Amino acid sequence: MMKNRIMLSRFIILLTFLFMFLLNTGVMAGEQKCGPIIKNKAPREDVEEQINKLTPILIAPDYTYLPANEQEVIHYLVKASRIIDNIFLEQVSKNNRRMLRALKEYIGTPDQVYYDYFKIMYGPWDRLNNNAPFINLDEQKxxxxxxxxxxxxxxxxxxxxxxxxxxxxxxxxxxxxxxxxxxxxxxxxxxxxxxxxxxxxxxxxxxxxxxxxxxxxxxxxxxxxxxxxxxxxxxxxxxxxxxxxxxxxxxxxxxxxxxxxxxxxxxxxxxxxxxxxxxxxxxxxxxxxxx
Missing domain, CATH: 3.30.540 (Fructose-1,6-Bisphosphatase; Chain A, domain 1)
Structure with a gap:
């Protein structure tokens, strides 16, 4: 019985050292292993030129004529649609969510155009230009x-x-x-x-x-x-x-x-x-x- 406890203690100590080694070498530290998600970008003026080809349209229909319960139905459907939106973002690229978080740092700066165009294109590839990348230029879709x-x-x-x-x-x-x-x-x-x-x-x-x-x-x-x-x-x-x-x-x-x-x-x-x-x-x- 005592021998089994000693063996178990040694096993736990070994696992602890292994965990610390992996953590310090970056194998288990996702940020160290993955590196920066945004490596380079197309010239800002090129992205601005693409955005300027588009005209923002506010879709805000008047649905106040509907009964109150149906207005609440629309509220729930729009909330559910945002979830579906995020699923499609994930379908386009496994890196999209992480890249979007990084691009949010650009909001309020001249580089916000990259965030805006990413949101429009659902990823770093320009759908209006044969899916040419405008972020991470060496990574094709x-x-x-x-x-x-x-x-x-x-x-x-x-x-x-x-x-x-x-x-x-x-x-x-x-x-x-x-x-x-x-x-x-x-x-x-x-x-x-x-x-x-x-x-x-x-x-x-x-x-x-x-x-x-x-x-x-x-x-x-x-x-x-x-x-x-x-x-x-x-x-x-x-x-x-x-x-x-x-x-x-x-x-x-x-x-x-x-x-x-x-x-x-x-x-x-x-x-x-x-x-x-x-x-x-x-x-x-x-x-x-x-x-």
Missing amino acids: PPGVNYYPPDLTQEEFESWINAHPHDEEDFTSPFTVIKRRWYHLKAVPYTREYRTKLRRAARLLRKAARLTSDPTLAAYLKSRATAFFTNDYRQSDIDWIGLDGDIELVFGPYETYEDELLGFKAAFESFVCLVDRDESEKLQIIETFRE
Whole structure:
């Protein structure tokens, strides 16, 4: 018994020394290991020129005509949309959140243009200029962004599927990311990859569903919240088609344009819209041509 205690004490002491060694050498100190996130930048005037090509538009519709409960629904949907916004930021690059924190230091200085343009472009690559980097100029945008390992090629992906045909469904799913584990590739569902954010968004959707008087919107919000746990979006897509109220919502992973490597993976997006009943009524003239 005494011998076992001595061995355990020695083991704990050894682990303590190992931990201190790793910490001091920077292996466990993320900042030392990673280094500065912003290494260099394009000339400020070049970024200013790109920003000046754009015209800011304030989107502030008047929804005060809606009942109080529906106004609160919109409040929850906008909060949930900000979470979806952050998921897309992560989908573009694993470094985006860290880089955004660093760029916030520029707010209120002449270099704020880098922060502003980063927010517009959802990353350090200029979407108006063939994704040319304007921050960290030697780091090109990976064609598969953060959906895949940065070194993954189409040939390796297809070779893996050929060797592991049982993986094809998960690997080609729009709702998974591909991870490299040592020498193996693995599909991770969105529900796991973005678990914390999706659960927060789901809670907000369910709160909105309890508040709304529109049964079609409530059905969609509840089924979409469930999809964030199951990774199965079919029922919520069906419920979305049935929306028939004053609030229209697009919320979840849809378009695959960001995946320029294979075109499989869906990007998260959100639009909270109000139906313009007067203008919609004018479109009813189209119905006369169907007869």
